[in-house]
Structure formats: C-alpha cells, structure tokens
Amino acid sequence: MPITQRRSRTAADLVAVGVAALVVVAAALVGRRLLAAGVDIFLPFPPLLAAWLPHVGPGTPAAVAVAVLVAAQGPAVAQRLRWGPLLAVGYAGALTWTVSLALVDGWRRGVVERLSSSQEYLHDVPRVHDIGAMLRTFSDHILTESPGFWTTHVGAHPPGALLTFVWLDRLGLGGGGPAGMFVVLVGASAPVAVAVALRAFGAEDVARRALPFGVLLPGAVWVGVSADGMFAGVLAWGVALLAVGATGHGRRADAAALAGGVLLGWCLYLSYGLVLGGLLALAVLALARSPRAGLLGTAGVLAVVAAFTVSGFWWFTGFDRVQVIYAASIASTRPYGYFVWANLAAVLLALGPAVVAGVRRAVARPRALPVAAAALAGAGLAAILLADASGMSKAEVERIWLPFAVWLVVPCALLPRARYWLAAQAALALAVNHLLLTVW
DSSP, X not given: OOHHHHHHHHHHHHHHHHHHHHHHHHHHHHHHHHHHTTOOOOOSXXXXXXXEOOOOOTTHHHHHHHHHHHHHHHHHHHXXXXXXXXXXXXXXXXXXXXXXXXXXXXXXXXXXXXXXXXXXXXXXXXXXXXXXXXXXXXXXXXXXXXXXXXXXXXXXXXXXXXXXXXXXXXTTOOSHHHHHHHHHHHHTTHHHHHHHHHHXXXXXXXXXXXXXXXXXXXXXXXXXXXXXXXXXHHHHHHHHHHHHHHHOOSHHHHXXXXXXXXXXXXXXXXXXXXXXXXXXXXXXXXXXXXXXXXXXXXXXXXXXXXXXXXXXXXXXHHHHHHHHHHHTSXXXXXXXXXXXXXXXXXXXXXXXHHHHHHHHHXXXXXXXXXXXXXXXXXXXHHHHHHHHXXXXXXXXHHHHTHHHHGGGGGGGGGOSSHHHHHHHHHHHHXXXXXXXXXXX
C-alpha cells in the first residue's frame, strides 16, 4: 500500500476517534448542565454511572503489567501460537486484565460489595427457600407496590439471573466474593467465544488479529464486576456454539448447535434486553444456511422456555410488569432526548478508540472483512442501536450493552500497527478505572 494512502487512512481513523471523543465530552457537558438545572438524571459523572475519585489499589501494578504485555506482544503471540493454546492464553489474559481492574478498587469494594448491595441479586438470595415456589410467584413481586417486592436488579430481570446466584449459594459459593469471581470467570471468556465463532466461519486470521483487542476491551472495567459481564459471556458462547454446529457435521456439530440454543434460551431469562441477542443467532443461521442447526438451536431455546413456563414463570408477564416499574423509576426523569445520544457516548467509553477506528475502516471498505466477520459485528452494532432507540436503556449502558459490545472488536482486525491501538485501549480503561469509582 502506498505511504500516502496508508497515512490518509490513519488520518481518517484519528478523525473518527476525535469525533467520538467530542461526543463523549458533549455528553459530559450537557449532562452536567442538566444536573445543574435540577434534572435528576442520577449520574454523578455523566455519561457514566460513576463518581470522580482518583485512586490506586492492589490491582494497579498487575493491570499496568498486563496492558504493557498484551499491547507489546499480543499481536505477535496471536499469530504464532497454535489455536488451542492461543485460546487458553487469550482467556488467561482477559481474566487477569479484568480481575486486575476490579482490584484497583480493592477486594471488598471492587469485588465483594458489587453484587451484595441492597440493590443487587445477592440481597434476595436468602429469600429463596423453594426454587419452584420462587418461579411460580416471581412475577407477583416485580411491581414495587406489591408486598415483598424484589430488589432493583432482581425485579428488573427475569428469574434466571437470581436463580444462577441461588445455585451458587446452594453449592457453597455464596457471598459477594465467590459470586463476583464467577461473574468474572464467565465474562472474561467472551472474547474467546467471539474468536471461536469467527473461526467456525473460516475467518481464523480475523479471529487471531481481533483477539488481543477482545482481551484489552475497556469494557472489562464493568465485566469486573457486574452481572452484565456474565450475560456477555453466556450470549457469546451461545452464538459461538451455534456457529460451530451450523458449520460442522456429525454428532458433535449437532450437540454444539443444541447446546448453543440452550444457552441462547437461557439468555432470555437472564435479561429481557438479551432478546436482541437473537440478531447474532440469526446472522449465524443466515450465514451457514443450515436448517438442521437451525432446528436444533431452536429446540434448545424452546426447551429452556418450556422449562420456565411449566415452572410457572411466563416471560411476557414479567416483561410487561418490568415496563411498569421502569416507567415509574428514575428512568422517568431521564430525558430520552439526551440519553438517545449520550448512551452512545457511554458505550464508546466501554468500546474504546480502536473499535471506533476499526468500525470506520469496515464501513469505508465493506469488503475488507470476510462476510461472516462483518455480519457478526454488524449484528452486535444493530443490537446496540435498537436498544438505544427503544428508550428502555437510559444510562448505565456501559455495562448493559456489554453482551453486544464484545462483538464490535471484530473490525479491529483491520487496524495496522495494532500495538499502538491496543495501548490506547488499555490507557482508556486504566484512566477510567483509576480516576472514577464505577458502579455495578
């Protein structure tokens, strides 16, 4: 490629990143003006749900070390290692990065207390003595005027999320520490699942080039520790297994498609918003054109739906009641006209400048990525845009949209000089985590 052309593309990347930065700054300034005017947007540091609190912690040295190591060696290692070891190293890197970022806030504040506050899932785990009775009566306790209503996050989600933490408690892994580490263990696997899905469609080179960006995704700040990080991992593996099943043959492929369907069905009962994850599943099936995998995946989804329905929880009843409490919550004072674009500013802080540049390149040269890679990234972006337009997510999307955000690292495979872009990703995450105290 001629030097002038390469410089032109780099300049366009930097312009795109600059525009994204201006959107973030504008969201911060307008948000502060709203707060000064008495509009209760419930964001101490807009557009993020965070508070200004410069600090360091026990995770700081490890986080900096991981950032330097992955930025300097990640691209070369991703090209050199055999596939199996690469996935193991990628997972270890993402896990270490996420845990280190969480420990910047300390073990108690950064891990234990994140899921054990009065608004979180663990608050209601002691209430569940009979799982069957909980499922049968779950919808009766969603509305906040009902006796014994669920705490904020429990009532705003289907019962699968609460059930996950109940099972952990029954296994002897109760409390914020084990629950927080479980969330991180699952959430940190998302970039590996994305790589597996890409390879299933023959895009191994893209998977290798994108994986280091998945490892250092700034969104790891919220993967450790919010339940949405766990949701991201479950959805990613559901899509990846469906892709493996849809592109393979034999019993193992069939088992993968069925397992992928089960995980995708489980996603429907982790968060109502994960219904948009169906866009990723549809992209997989449209690319593979495998009726058998489609039937097996659908069977897996329906098995989960049937299990919850027979147990007494009807998804649509829960969703209807969640819309009632959402309309009466802090969301009622959060203006749609601000959040419809400020949400994008918040998620940009979870995606980072490399994703902005990568998406710009993919849009400018639609054939630069393999069709499957572009389709999966496009499905993730479409899910974010639809969620944004719905108005059902006003703020806090830096964590809520993690299940879709992890797929937007795919276009980062188009970036030259990857180590510099990886350094920028890490610098953003380190700045956010050390200057702000994030919530959830």
